[in-house]
Amino acid sequence: MSIIHITEETFDKEVLESPVPVLIDFWADWCGPCRMLAPTIDELEQQYRGKLHVGKIDIDQQPKLALVHKVMSIPTVSIYAHGKEVKRLIGLRDKPELDAVIQEVLAAK
Template sequence: MATILHITQENFEEEVVNASKPVLLDYWADWCGPCRMLSPTIEELAQEYCGKIRVGKINIDEQPTLALLHRVVSIPTVSIYSEGKEVKRLIGLRDKPELVEAIQEVLKK
């Protein structure tokens, strides 16, 4: 069973920057309808890509400094990090095929 990481300012470097695998991050908030719609897809991706990528969620209300540091101005925002750097960013509600395509693109590198 894949685990979705709860990313905070305190563990961002360890869990994302220093990760040995690509990391997909979902920036979200409880009050955001599109974020709630995206959540099941994020969970499916965590299951389907278990062992290939890591998946984390960042609640922007709980981690406003992380959102500010990473220039997240609209949610949901999905970022993919590889080798400690953001390599892909998708803003707004996206469908699963689009997210799969972004993940595959990063995994091919």
């Protein structure tokens, strides 16, 4: 599976009903830190393929999702497990930090 581009119409199916945890990158094309984070998100998708789904939500294309999920700053990375948000990281984060959070979530499932 590759990175999922999540929309308002697909959020429930792709995130809330997912059998595995889902990492969501809330981002926008004009956001410099979001562009800096993108290669890390791609690496994480490949590293955790089969254990974790990775999705992106463009807040300019999906403003309602950003509002409903109270995303006030980007990049915001949220991890959902069993239909609930279990972790949220706001701002640019490095791969070791994201790795540690993902490992924690996968260990708890």
